Amino acid sequence: MSAPSRRQSVRWRRKALRATLHALLIVSGFTFLVPLIWVLVTSFKRGAEVFIVPVQWIPARPQWQNYLEVFRLLPFAVFIRNTLVITVLGTMGSVVSALFVGFSLSRLRWPGRELVFVMLLATLMLPDIVLLVPTFVIFKTLGWLNTFYPLIIPSWFGGAFYIFLMRQFMMGIPYEMDEAGRIDGASSLRILWQLLAPMSAPAIATVAIFSFLAHYNDFMGPLIYLSSNEKFTVSLGLYWLSGRWGTLWNLVMAASTITLLPLVVLFFAAQRYFVRGIQFTGLTGR
Amino acid sequence: MVVLSPLPALRRRLPSGVRLREWLDGWLFASPFILGVLAFWVAPMLYSLFLTTQDWDMLHAPDFIGSGNFRKMLEDPLVRTSLWNTAFYTFLSVPLNLMVAFSLAVALNQRLSGRSVYRTVFYLPSITPAVASAVVWLMVFNPEFGMLNSILGLFGVAPVKWLFDTRIAKPAFIFMQLWSVGPQMIIMLAALQNVPQEALEAAQIDGAGSWARFRNVTIPMVSPALLFNLIIGIIGSLQVFTASFIMTRGGPQNATLFVVLYIYENGFSKLQMGYAATLSWLLFAIIMLFTLIQLKASRRWVYYEV
Numbered sequence: 403m404s405a406p407s408r409r410q411s412v413r414w415r416r417k418a419l420r421a422t423l424h425a426l427l428i429v430s431g432f433t434f435l436v437p438l439i440w441v442l443v444t445s446f447k448r449g450a451e452v453f454i455v456p457v458q459w460i461p462a463r464p465q466w467q468n469y470l471e472v473f474r475l476l477p478f479a480v481f482i483r484n485t486l487v488i489t490v491l492g493t494m495g496s497v498v499s500a501l502f503v504g505f506s507l508s509r510l511r512w513p514g515r516e517l518v519f520v521m522l523l524a525t526l527m528l529p530d531i532v533l534l535v536p537t538f539v540i541f542k543t544l545g546w547l548n549t550f551y552p553l554i555i556p557s558w559f560g561g562a563f564y565i566f567l568m569r570q571f572m573m574g575i576p577y578e579m580d581e582a583g584r585i586d587g588a589s590s591l592r593i594l595w596q597l598l599a600p601m602s603a604p605a606i607a608t609v610a611i612f613s614f615l616a617h618y619n620d621f622m623g624p625l626i627y628l629s630s631n632e633k634f635t636v637s638l639g640l641y642w643l644s645g646r647w648g649t650l651w652n653l654v655m656a657a658s659t660i661t662l663l664p665l666v667v668l669f670f671a672a673q674r675y676f677v678r679g680i681q682f683t684g685l686t687g688r
Numbered sequence: 689m690v691v692l693s694p695l696p697a698l699r700r701r702l703p704s705g706v707r708l709r710e711w712l713d714g715w716l717f718a719s720p721f722i723l724g725v726l727a728f729w730v731a732p733m734l735y736s737l738f739l740t741t742q743d744w745d746m747l748h749a750p751d752f753i754g755s756g757n758f759r760k761m762l763e764d765p766l767v768r769t770s771l772w773n774t775a776f777y778t779f780l781s782v783p784l785n786l787m788v789a790f791s792l793a794v795a796l797n798q799r800l801s802g803r804s805v806y807r808t809v810f811y812l813p814s815i816t817p818a819v820a821s822a823v824v825w826l827m828v829f830n831p832e833f834g835m836l837n838s839i840l841g842l843f844g845v846a847p848v849k850w851l852f853d854t855r856i857a858k859p860a861f862i863f864m865q866l867w868s869v870g871p872q873m874i875i876m877l878a879a880l881q882n883v884p885q886e887a888l889e890a891a892q893i894d895g896a897g898s899w900a901r902f903r904n905v906t907i908p909m910v911s912p913a914l915l916f917n918l919i920i921g922i923i924g925s926l927q928v929f930t931a932s933f934i935m936t937r938g939g940p941q942n943a944t945l946f947v948v949l950y951i952y953e954n955g956f957s958k959l960q961m962g963y964a965a966t967l968s969w970l971l972f973a974i975i976m977l978f979t980l981i982q983l984k985a986s987r988r989w990v991y992y993e994v
Contacts, residue, residue: 420798420800423795423798423800424800426795427792427795427796427800427806430792430810431806431809431810434809434810434812434813434867435809435812435813436835437813437824437825437828437835437867438812438813438816438824440824440827440828440835441824441827444827452833453832453833454833499720499721499724502717502718502720503717503718503720503721505717506713506714506715506716506717506718507718510710510713510714510717511710511711511714512710512711512712512713512714512715512718513711514715515714515718518718518721518722521722521725522721525725525729527919527923527979528729528972528976529923529926529927529971529972529975529976530927531927531947531948531951531968531971531972532732532733532736532965532968532969532971532972533728533729533732533733533736534951534952534955534964534968535736535739535951535955535961535964535965535968536731536732536733536735536736536739536965537728537732538955539735539739539746539961540731540732540735542746556724556728558720559720559721559723559724559727559728560720560721560724565721584706589713590709590710590713590717591713594717615815618817619815619816619817619818619819621817621818621819621930622929622930622952625933626956636817637817637818637819638819640817640819640820640823641819641823641934644823644826644934648826651827654823654827655824655827658820658823658824661817661819661820662816662817662820665815665816665817666812669808669811669812669815673804673808676811676815677807677811677874680871680874680875680878681874681875681878
């Protein structure tokens, strides 16, 4: 009997390596997902069931009413509405300002343009902790405490990450488009809205997604600017729930699931844009 | 009539017609951002500098105390505690995160089936809101019935107090932070996929084994991405807040009192705006210092393809 050929042993080694890799990835992947699975499972348990050791992975009788209970304990519907208002208006601001400023930085030539670009990069790198206290005081002076304004208005003045993303993307669009528009006598505004913007749809989608994420997940902003309960966002609502009724883990987990659901849906619907946005700019989004 | 401009430079500086319109459009379209930087960066930073000289609780008029806040900061033991806590957390979690992100990226860079599924799995936790994450991990770390202790119990290990143990609270935070390596992993994966095949093949022809190829071709090629993740990671970690606010409020016994949390407490709990502003400038200076150090050191180990 002949010994196995060299090619066969190499193939075996490669298969074994790949199998090991899969095993490692599955185990790591599992540890990543387990907390989320736990959240879902716990949200359907009865109060006493949560504490049973060893852990029960499938609740005996799924308690859908936990979810209703969350809405009964706290005005979660109002929190959701508030969050949507802030998120949608804020995201609109991010997108519009990114379009204008990104266009200006990439397609128009004007003195000081490179300086503004450096400013853009600087605001990306500078720690914004130093802005916390003075910005609060500025908004207090404006009388904007306990309103949604501090959470929405700044987005309309441009977010560095979004402008950067839009600029980089637009720089990849051939300049002949603008030139054709100029020859036809179009103003910069028309070139932006009727030519560049439609062509930048992927970048717009990416900005919208990251901005949505940033506004939705924001905790410190609502924490320091919103004081009346009926203005709270979902983040604050969850914090309130876990603070006041923290021992009712099944309800807290139900509320967490409610909080996470829109994000999971968004992610699965728009996965490409998440990944592309990160790869394109090399930034993880802010 | 021949127009001989005696000042060609001036003529170039003031164009007319289409060119001028492009200039004006440029400024106009960029104005939201320029105004935004003035209103939300420059003005607050200047005002914050001014605030450091004030003693102000927002209920009464501010009181000028010159360098009083700075002296207080130098004598405040909690400043040292919070700096130590933040440094411990940052300089352990950032390299750890980077290694995990890189390893996962290397693994996903192999020709495996189901890569996008793995990618989803590792990325998904990073989009959870910090609040939800904090609440979830509070449950995982719970000493009585939390998931971690039940799993340890299966191996016969005694339950750990996790967030209630002064020695384990910070490592617990570091462990928890690993959950959000998703974005970093994606950046490293993109960098790995950009390593030119020719370079790897050339090395292979020259007889380099896979580890040598990895060390001498792959790593230098992705070093800019590594540096970037390192810098952004450190800047972010030095400003950790939400998890410590929700989960431990700085406890147990100030073991998780991070700098930003301490700033928040001083500004919004104790209503000492001047002192809080001073502390935030301290953190700002520290972050800038570390960023500069990293950039200088990077010349030694980062390889840029010109």
